[in-house]
Amino acid sequence: MRHMDDVMMNEQQVPKDSKLPKVTIMDQPYTDKFSLDEALKKGTLFPNLYDPYMVSKHY
Amino acid sequence: MWIYEKKLEYPVKVDTTNPALAQMIMEQFGGADGELAAGIRYLTQRFVMPTKESIAILTDVGTEELAHWEIIETLVWKLVKDAPLDKIKGTPFEAHFAAHGRSPFPGNAGGHPWTAAYIQSKDDPITNLYEDMAAEQKARSTYEYLIQLSDDPGVTDTLKFLREREVVHFQRFGEALMGVQEYKDTKKYL
Amino acid sequence: MIEDNKENYGEVNSEHTNYEDLLLEIQKFEFATVDLNLFLDTHPDNQRALNDYNMYTVELSKLKKEYRLKFGPLANFGSAPSMSPWQWVETPWPWEV
Numbered sequence: 001m002r003h004m005d006d007v008m009m010n011e012q013q014v015p016k017d018s019k020l021p022k023v024t025i026m027d028q029p030y031t032d033k034f035s036l037d038e039a040l041k042k043g044t045l046f047p048n049l050y051d052p053y054m055v056s057k058h059y
Numbered sequence: 060m061w062i063y064e065k066k067l068e069y070p071v072k073v074d075t076t077n078p079a080l081a082q083m084i085m086e087q088f089g090g091a092d093g094e095l096a097a098g099i100r101y102l103t104q105r106f107v108m109p110t111k112e113s114i115a116i117l118t119d120v121g122t123e124e125l126a127h128w129e130i131i132e133t134l135v136w137k138l139v140k141d142a143p144l145d146k147i148k149g150t151p152f153e154a155h156f157a158a159h160g161r162s163p164f165p166g167n168a169g170g171h172p173w174t175a176a177y178i179q180s181k182d183d184p185i186t187n188l189y190e191d192m193a194a195e196q197k198a199r200s201t202y203e204y205l206i207q208l209s210d211d212p213g214v215t216d217t218l219k220f221l222r223e224r225e226v227v228h229f230q231r232f233g234e235a236l237m238g239v240q241e242y243k244d245t246k247k248y249l
Numbered sequence: 250m251i252e253d254n255k256e257n258y259g260e261v262n263s264e265h266t267n268y269e270d271l272l273l274e275i276q277k278f279e280f281a282t283v284d285l286n287l288f289l290d291t292h293p294d295n296q297r298a299l300n301d302y303n304m305y306t307v308e309l310s311k312l313k314k315e316y317r318l319k320f321g322p323l324a325n326f327g328s329a330p331s332m333s334p335w336q337w338v339e340t341p342w343p344w345e346v
Binding site for chain 3: 063066069071115129133231
């Protein structure tokens, strides 16, 4: 599973004629699917978009 | 046009009566980073999108956000509908009760009514899509705080579902941004 | 919270014991179509996604037909016919389930 921050990469090589920095979002490949039970419970059909939240025990 | 389906997107179960928790969940009902803001924002911005795919994603995510607004409304209602007065007094919900009784009302956790000042729509699809990606991150963070606050297992399940939807929407708006950027780049050279 | 029903890929259990069970099946299939709909909006040429969307949509239609025959219209404004008296007002509202 990927963390949300992994999907965004700063494009370091800016084309010469482009004035503004650009961000690149990685395209989601269509691979596996959860079962319908799991998908509804988890909130997505796609394992590669699943980002489970664990409450930190720090506090 | 919107037609209405008589079911929630998610099978919401609420295990307790808890007006204080309901008051906090209102942050996603009528707050700055909540579902109403998201739905209205996307459905307003879609008019200036330059590609049919980007119009579609704003229309469809906007529609899904209104379905989420309905889920939040249901969570709040189920948490308060059976609350006797002595379970309301002394909680943050007491102020809401003074103005509205047990009826839901689109305001944030602090009781501030919803306003279109929470959203932006500019005649610039790049600007709009960056706002939308930020909105999804803000909503995700807010759900994380609410998950920390919730001690009702049914409510927590629902909040986790809604949080994951924000993760998915962020990805979709990112893809839409790539598509719109590419469209604008190719147009430049035609 | 969600029952761990065994999902039959492409086969829908056509007998549901009660209102809540049928609604849950509809929620499962419709949610799959929602997530696929959003994917297709940004990937309109993905044939696998389209095939899956259509497959779930066909199963969803069967479930909605079962709902309609047992309980009346699931949606308003001409989505489905109603028996008499007007069934739309009779079925539980979503927060009552």
